[in-house]
Amino acid sequence: MAIVDLFTKQLKVINAGIPGFKDTLDAVRTPSVHLSWKPPADVSAESLNRVRGAAEAIAAANREAIARLFAAKPVLVGLKRAREIIPGMTEDTILHAGPPIEWERMCGPMRGAIVGALLYEGRAADAESAEALAASGRIRYAPCHEHATVGPMAGIVSPSMPVFIIRNDAGSNLAFTTMNEGLGKVLRYGAFGPDVIERLRWMEAVLYPVLRKAVESLGAIDLKGIIAQALHMGDEVHNRNRAATSLLYRALAPAVIRTASKPDDAAAALEFINRNDHFFLNLSMASCKATLDPLEGIPNCSIVTVMARNGTDFGIRVSGTGPAWFTGPADIPDALYFAGFSKADANPDIGDSAITETGGLGGFAIAAAPAIVQFVGGHAGDALRYTTDMYEITAGENPAFQIPSMDFRGAPSGIDLVKVIRKNLTPFIDTGVAHRNPGVGQIGAGVLSAPIMPFIRAFESFSKTLAQPESSFQRGMRT
Amino acid sequence: MAIVDLFTKQLKVINAGIPGFKDTLDAVRTPSVHLSWKPPADVSAESLNRVRGAAEAIAAANREAIARLFAAKPVLVGLKRAREIIPGMTEDTILHAGPPIEWERMCGPMRGAIVGALLYEGRAADAESAEALAASGRIRYAPCHEHATVGPMAGIVSPSMPVFIIRNDAGSNLAFTTMNEGLGKVLRYGAFGPDVIERLRWMEAVLYPVLRKAVESLGAIDLKGIIAQALHMGDEVHNRNRAATSLLYRALAPAVIRTASKPDDAAAALEFINRNDHFFLNLSMASCKATLDPLEGIPNCSIVTVMARNGTDFGIRVSGTGPAWFTGPADIPDALYFAGFSKADANPDIGDSAITETGGLGGFAIAAAPAIVQFVGGHAGDALRYTTDMYEITAGENPAFQIPSMDFRGAPSGIDLVKVIRKNLTPFIDTGVAHRNPGVGQIGAGVLSAPIMPFIRAFESFSKTLAQPESSFQRGMRT
Numbered sequence: 024m025a026i027v028d029l030f031t032k033q034l035k036v037i038n039a040g041i042p043g044f045k046d047t048l049d050a051v052r053t054p055s056v057h058l059s060w061k062p063p064a065d066v067s068a069e070s071l072n073r074v075r076g077a078a079e080a081i082a083a084a085n086r087e088a089i090a091r092l093f094a095a096k097p098v099l100v101g102l103k104r105a106r107e108i109i110p111g112m113t114e115d116t117i118l119h120a121g122p123p124i125e126w127e128r129m130c131g132p133m134r135g136a137i138v139g140a141l142l143y144e145g146r147a148a149d150a151e152s153a154e155a156l157a158a159s160g161r162i163r164y165a166p167c168h169e170h171a172t173v174g175p176m177a178g179i180v181s182p183s184m185p186v187f188i189i190r191n192d193a194g195s196n197l198a199f200t201t202m203n204e205g206l207g208k209v210l211r212y213g214a215f216g217p218d219v220i221e222r223l224r225w226m227e228a229v230l231y232p233v234l235r236k237a238v239e240s241l242g243a244i245d246l247k248g249i250i251a252q253a254l255h256m257g258d259e260v261h262n263r264n265r266a267a268t269s270l271l272y273r274a275l276a277p278a279v280i281r282t283a284s285k286p287d288d289a290a291a292a293l294e295f296i297n298r299n300d301h302f303f304l305n306l307s308m309a310s311c312k313a314t315l316d317p318l319e320g321i322p323n324c325s326i327v328t329v330m331a332r333n334g335t336d337f338g339i340r341v342s343g344t345g346p347a348w349f350t351g352p353a354d355i356p357d358a359l360y361f362a363g364f365s366k367a368d369a370n371p372d373i374g375d376s377a378i379t380e381t382g383g384l385g386g387f388a389i390a391a392a393p394a395i396v397q398f399v400g401g402h403a404g405d406a407l408r409y410t411t412d413m414y415e416i417t418a419g420e421n422p423a424f425q426i427p428s429m430d431f432r433g434a435p436s437g438i439d440l441v442k443v444i445r446k447n448l449t450p451f452i453d454t455g456v457a458h459r460n461p462g463v464g465q466i467g468a469g470v471l472s473a474p475i476m477p478f479i480r481a482f483e484s485f486s487k488t489l490a491q492p493e494s495s496f497q498r499g500m501r502t
Numbered sequence: 503m504a505i506v507d508l509f510t511k512q513l514k515v516i517n518a519g520i521p522g523f524k525d526t527l528d529a530v531r532t533p534s535v536h537l538s539w540k541p542p543a544d545v546s547a548e549s550l551n552r553v554r555g556a557a558e559a560i561a562a563a564n565r566e567a568i569a570r571l572f573a574a575k576p577v578l579v580g581l582k583r584a585r586e587i588i589p590g591m592t593e594d595t596i597l598h599a600g601p602p603i604e605w606e607r608m609c610g611p612m613r614g615a616i617v618g619a620l621l622y623e624g625r626a627a628d629a630e631s632a633e634a635l636a637a638s639g640r641i642r643y644a645p646c647h648e649h650a651t652v653g654p655m656a657g658i659v660s661p662s663m664p665v666f667i668i669r670n671d672a673g674s675n676l677a678f679t680t681m682n683e684g685l686g687k688v689l690r691y692g693a694f695g696p697d698v699i700e701r702l703r704w705m706e707a708v709l710y711p712v713l714r715k716a717v718e719s720l721g722a723i724d725l726k727g728i729i730a731q732a733l734h735m736g737d738e739v740h741n742r743n744r745a746a747t748s749l750l751y752r753a754l755a756p757a758v759i760r761t762a763s764k765p766d767d768a769a770a771a772l773e774f775i776n777r778n779d780h781f782f783l784n785l786s787m788a789s790c791k792a793t794l795d796p797l798e799g800i801p802n803c804s805i806v807t808v809m810a811r812n813g814t815d816f817g818i819r820v821s822g823t824g825p826a827w828f829t830g831p832a833d834i835p836d837a838l839y840f841a842g843f844s845k846a847d848a849n850p851d852i853g854d855s856a857i858t859e860t861g862g863l864g865g866f867a868i869a870a871a872p873a874i875v876q877f878v879g880g881h882a883g884d885a886l887r888y889t890t891d892m893y894e895i896t897a898g899e900n901p902a903f904q905i906p907s908m909d910f911r912g913a914p915s916g917i918d919l920v921k922v923i924r925k926n927l928t929p930f931i932d933t934g935v936a937h938r939n940p941g942v943g944q945i946g947a948g949v950l951s952a953p954i955m956p957f958i959r960a961f962e963s964f965s966k967t968l969a970q971p972e973s974s975f976q977r978g979m980r981t
Contacts, residue, residue: 255873256735256745257906266735269748273776276755280769290759297752393906394734403909427736427872428907430882 061447064475070486074441077323077489081441084324088342089419089437092326092382095314096192098243099306102202102235106182109170109199113182118167120178120375121333122348126158130334132213132370135461136177137162139215143223144181150215150462168329169346171316172199173308173375176211176457177334184223185231187306189246191313198313200305202226202234205298207464211374212457214464226295233292236282237275244274246310249303250384251423254434259392260307261376261385262453262468267303272296308375311382320345323489326418327438327481330381330450330473334373334457339477341440343485351476358456358469359399368466370459377452377473383421383436386451386470387413391426391434395453399469403428409451409470410435416442416450444482449473540926543954549965553920556802556968560920563803567821568898568916571805571861574793575671577722578785581681581714585661588649588678592661596620597646599657599854600812601827605637609813611692611849614940615656616641618694622702623660629694629941647808648825650795651678652787652854655690655936656813663702664710666785668725670792677792679784681705681713684777686943690853691936693943705774712771715761716754723753725789728782729863730902733913738871739786740855740864741932741947746782751775787854790861799824802968805897806917806960809860809929809952813852813936818956820919823964830955837935837948838878847945849938856931856952862900862915865930865949866892870905870913874932878948882907888930888949889914895921895929923961928952 038045038055045055063071074081106112117137119129126134138153141162147153156162167174174180186199204222208214238244249270256266276293283289296302315328324342331338336350353371360366379385389395390410393403410426413435420433438450449472456467517524517534524534542550553560585591596616598608605613617632620641626632635641646653653659665678683701687693717723728749735745755772762768775781794807803821810817815829832850839845858864868874869889872882889905892914899912917929928951935946 252744256737258735265731266745266748269745269752272752272755273748276751277769277773277776280759280765280772286759286765290756293759294756297756393910397906397910403907427876428882430872431876 064444064447064479064482066444066479066482070483073486073489074325074482080323080490081325084321084343085326085418085437085439088318088321088324088326091193091317092314092437093419093421093423094193095247095317097189097198097246097310097313098192099187099238099246100190100243101188101238102185102231103188104182105180105184105186105199108186108188109172109180111165111170113163115161116163116165116182118165118170118172118174118178118180119333120167120174120176120373121331122336122338122350123164123166124333124335125164128335130370130373131459131461132373132457132463133177133179133334135213135215135463136179136210138461139210139219139223140179140181140184142215143210143220144183166331166333167375168312168331168340170199171197171312173305173312173378174201174211175203175304175308175376176374176455177213178375179210183227185227185235187309189306189309189313190243191317192243194317196313196316198309198316200309200312202230203299203302203305205295206301209464212455212464213461215462229288230292230295233279233283233288234275237278240278240282241274244271246306247423249274250307250310251425253303254388254391254424255427257392257394259379259385259388259395259453260303261379262395262455263300263392264303264307265300267307268296268300271303271306304376307384308378311378311384314382315378318342325440325485327381327440330377330438330452331375332372332377334370337372337474337477339481341481341485343488344481347484349477349481349484351474351480354471354474356454356456356469356471357399358467360456360467361465364458364466368458370457372452372454372471373457374454376454377450380450380452381438383417383424383434386453387417387436388424388426388434389451389453390428393428395470412448413451415446416448418442440478440481440485443478447475449475449478543923543926543958543961545923545958545961549962552965552968553804553961559802559969560804563800563822564805564897564916564918567797567800567803567805570672570796571793571916572898572900572902573672574726574796576668576677576725576789576792577671578666578717578725579669579722580667580717581664581710582667583661584659584663584665584678587665587667588651588659590644590649592642594640595642595644595661597644597649597651597653597657597659598812599646599653599655599852600810601815601817601829602643602645603812603814604643607814609849609852610938610940611852611936611942612656612658612813614692614694614942615658615689617940618689618698618702619658619660619663621694622689622699623662645810645812646854647791647810647819649678650676650791652784652791652857653680653690654682654783654787654855655853655934656692657854658689662706664706664714666788668785668788668792669722670796671722673796675792675795677788677795679788679791681709682778682781682784684774685780688943691934691943692849692940694941708767709771709774712758712762712767713754716757719757719761720753723750725785726902728753729786729789730904732782733867733870733903734906736871736873738858738864738867738874738932739782740858741874741934742871743782743786744779746786747775747779750782750785783855786863787857790857790863793861794857797821804919804964806860806919809856809917809931810854811851811856813849816851816953816956818960820960820964822967823960826963828956828960828963830953830959833950833953835933835935835948835950836878837946839935839946840944843937843945847937849936851931851933851950852936853933855933856929859929859931860917862896862903862913865932866896866915867903867905867913868930868932869907872907874949891927892930894925895927919957919960919964922957926954928954928957
């Protein structure tokens with residue numbers, strides 16, 4: 024092309040880098056497209072080199088991880104009290120969402136939920152003494168994720184709480200989660216008023232025995248099958264669980280009737296579930312936990328096994344680095360706020376529910392649930408774009424979890440830390456929003472992208488675990 | 503453009519009419535598009551002129567019809583036996599799907615279902631004597647649609663059968679429909695074996711009283727709300743009813759428990775519904791019937807109020823021509839056939855279920871249910887195209903019934919006979935396929951476009967009902 028052509032021919036311009044150049048072209052009506060490309064995230068050249076050198080080993084390890092992810096078959100097999108079944112649970116243990124954190128650094132809603140749990144357990148007579156006990160050092164705090172457990176929002180699990188037991192039939196590992204309390208003023212959003220405690224006691228006294236007997240009589244309920252169907256029915260099983268809750272309800276109801284000691288209890292239990300389209304959320308989360316735990320600790324594997332937030336820090340774990348947490352500050356989500364609330368009231372992102380995105384659901388499958396995007400003012404096309412982006416940072420497409428509007432393409436699954444860093448593109452997450460103060464509850468629902476910091480830290484550590492191929496110099500030494 | 507340009511410039515070709523010309527251009531790789539245009543259907547110039555002359559009166563009448571269609575609020579209010587509630591039902595009446603037809607012209611599955619109904623009623627001891635009675639002239643056959651009733655496939659309703667009662671809360675009209683029996687060998691597909699009759703008797707003895715009491719205790723169940731939600735959950739409530747069945751089930755189950763005399767009956771009733779994802783179909787049909795009946799008989803109105811098939815004829819009714827039927831031969835659907843069956847075994851299209859398309863659901867809303875298209879070998883894009891086409895022949899977009907993948911656009915609703923004729927484009931319909939012989943049952947599910955003949959006949963009659971505006975000659979005579 025001669026230089027004069029620049030001024031006489033019609034140009035087809037691709038803009039890379041700073042978007043501002045495209046703005047100028049738009050202003051003079053020269054057609055151009057902006058290349059969706061960013062430089063890699065800010066990691067060391069050394070770690071990038073190590074990862075490049077181990078590419079084959081990483082690819083092989085990731086194939087193994089994806090095989091385990093796709094083979095998983097989570098089923099609901101029962102309910103017990105937390106103290107009876109969760110490994111390492113003591114009378115003084117309280118489990119919480121996200122990476123490890125001490126009382127002093129905990130956010131408002133997590134503190135509120137702990138106060139509520141201590142009241143529920145009868146460990147304190149009022150909120151003030153509960154708070155004193157919580158801060159006394161006599162309570163042992165630990166992440167749910169370190170006890171094969173997941174909890175939405177504050178994610179508080181105390182010893183008396185009934186929990187669902189989910190078994191991964193592809194192996195033998197178990198996962199646990201509480202029963203979902205419903206919306207509004209609930210413990211997981213940091214509320215601890217008398218109505219919250221009363222509801223928790225009713226769930227323990229009525230809902231728990233009814234569901235325990237029903238699940239026992241059914242033997243096992245196929246949660247993977249329910250999730251697969253729900254994706255065909257407008258759910259992504261994180262911020263939308265209406266279909267999955269309905270399908271679970273259909274499976275449970277006849278067994279509830281046949282096994283409940285009192286018809287009134289059976290009806291009350293079903294009415295409680297029927298009022299809460301999010302009842303399935305905890306089971307969707309525990310299904311993903313049961314699915315992902317067997318991926319932990321595969322040498323050279325760059326697949327993310329946990330993303331979780333405690334309302335202060337956003338933490339991840341990666342297969343190849345085992346149980347180590349990599350954290351960074353949690354962001355405040357873009358959200359639709361309930362009347363009377365704004366972003367200024369919002370707590371930073373909180374909860375173990377990002378385990379759904381880690382498992383290829385939630386925000387990763389949001390194209391299956393465009394109603395969520397509409398809820399925060401977007402369009403169906405935005406949902407398609409979010410899911411399409413997630414194929415860029417994942418290692419597989421789950422054949423069991425299909426997205427109808429994408430011609431039943433498998434959901435993007437298995438977040439590859441290396442791709443996140445190389446593309447500088449972090450996971451897209453659906454979430455609820457809690458008020459930053461204890462005792463208030465939910466104030467909205469929204470979406471956000473994970474912060475890059477935990478991934479940068481994980482990448483640096485991960486790169487040091489890699490077995491490097493011999494250099495030609497080393498090979499030369501041996502001959 | 504000089505003639506030489508045709509051979510030197512790059513052409514942008516629009517092909518109209520015969521598609522074969524585009525095939526030639528495709529072969530020589532000249533880009534072209536085919537204009538989706540057909541000449542109007544083969545109606546008389548006289549009737550076209552009359553309709554053109556009355557355009558304003560038709561538009562006003564159609565606005566009124568669409569207002570009634572959108573205002574409708576169908577709710578489930580109870581169950582009774584057909585003989586107790588359906589107007590004009592006698593002990594010798596058997597209602598059937600589609601336009602009027604005598605025994606002699608009835609197709610195999612309709613005859614089979616009538617034999618089954620007479621066995622179920624105890625009017626005959628075996629199939630042979632039932633058939634003799636059916637042909638004897640002692641049984642009075644009438645279309646469901648002439649008794650505010652709809653039935654899927656053969657649509658047989660006999661006096662003892664329990665029926666759902668649907669009320670349109672926007673007015674006061676009622677509609678009726680049987681309870682869905684499930685899939686496979688069932689009466690509505692023409693089967694009449696002992697298992698079929700036994701199931702019908704169980705439905706009468708157990709399911710009917712359980713559901714009657716539950717619905718009575720609830721007062722009313724909002725069917726329009728369930729349908730609106732189901733469209734957000736992958737149903738089009740004709741060939742896919744999984745979500746709607748689930749939502750109905752959620753609403754019913756606690757009431758079933760509280761009101762059933764025996765817990766075993768309650769459990770058995772819920773298990774029966776849980777096994778049949780099409781349980782809601784009859785209610786979706788009756789909702790549309792209750793919605794459309796108030797549109798009948800608006801002078802000058804060209805909105806279609808009924809499309810129905812009896813397995814021999816395809817019949818329609820139009821608002822402006824009142825209760826008159828316009829018919830033509832029913833076609834055989836394109837379908838996915840069950841193993842061992844082919845199109846050669848298929849009965850022509852049958853059933854009142856096209857009332858869902860008449861109401862703007864089913865095939866008209868198929869973009870909400872791409873799984874159906876996939877089922878017959880198509881792609882999600884085909885479902886979008888089918889629904890997009892239906893906007894061409896409808897008068898409104900229902901704000902209550904939204905299609906998520908089209909950014910929650912309202913479903914195309916209110917088939918305008920004039921547009922069908924002008925565009926020569928007939929309604930797209932989802933359907934089940936019955937074996938052509940009595941006693942066999944369902945052999946597949948599929949899709950088809952309505953035949954044009956009933957619309958041509960309706961158009962000719964409709965045009966004669968129109969009040970013509972005064973001609974200038976007439977106006978001159980008066981001055």
